[in-house]
Amino acid sequence: MAKKKTNEQPSVKEVPKPAEGEVICVVKKMLGAEHVQVICLDGKERLGRIPGKMKKKMWVKEGDVVLAAPWDFQPNKCDIIYKYSESEVRRLEEEQVVSADIIEQLRG
Template sequence: MSEESGRRNLRMPSDDEMFAVVVEHNGGNHVRVRCQDGENRMGRIPGRMKYRTWINEGDVVLVEPWAWQDEKANIEWRYSEQDAEQLRTEGHIK
């Protein structure tokens, strides 16, 4: 992070990933997300993130939709509030 600009290098989506916002926590390791393409999907929090990264409603996350069931997706990354604000400022998300 450069001190004068305050900009951080953030993880950006690859070809099969997209930004999403968590709209509902369904318990366990499932959340409902509203994806960048306008679809609502059931997001699955993988075990590597389940107890280490807390995901709440309103969080901006990076998801990878399943190839065989488009209505479901894996949560790949959660952005902090500062990172989400930077993504909004740079025009990556609304």
């Protein structure tokens, strides 16, 4: 049997944008034990935690752009909920969600 040919284009994965209560951050320092220090676009420095379901799925290193959800009861802490790849960061810049200059400043 021959395979059916389809004319479907490969779907472009939607880049997650920050929802209400979420903020884009850059990883400043790895602290160990699934904790990172991040600098967020709102100007605050937070202690980020990588949840258990994300530990093995995404490897975070210094300088990575991540999506974080600050805690309601401790605003200086947050959960890392997504790590952006370099192509996704470029797409966010094209869609004017974030400025390239700001990302470079935060990366240092």
